Amino acid sequence: MSKQSTTRQICQICQKEKKEGIVIYQAFICSECEQEMIMTEPEDERYQYFVKKLKAINQTTQYS
Numbered sequence: 001m002s003k004q005s006t007t008r009q010i011c012q013i014c015q016k017e018k019k020e021g022i023v024i025y026q027a028f029i030c031s032e033c034e035q036e037m038i039m040t041e042p043e044d045e046r047y048q049y050f051v052k053k054l055k056a057i058n059q060t061t062q063y064s
């Protein structure tokens, strides 16, 4: 799905510093939040929350 990250980064969902996770839309998501996303149904409000977060990150993050 996406490449693994090995360095410590701030998870864009829970805002905690985590070592393991993936990068989606240039945003780091920790393994725990990734699992939560996977187990959440698209109809679920929680899922929409994740999608919104990711879209917001994608729009505001700029890499030089």
Ligand SMILES: [Zn+2]
Binding pocket: 011, 012, 013, 014, 015, 016, 029, 030, 031, 032, 033, 034
């Ligand atoms: Zn997280």
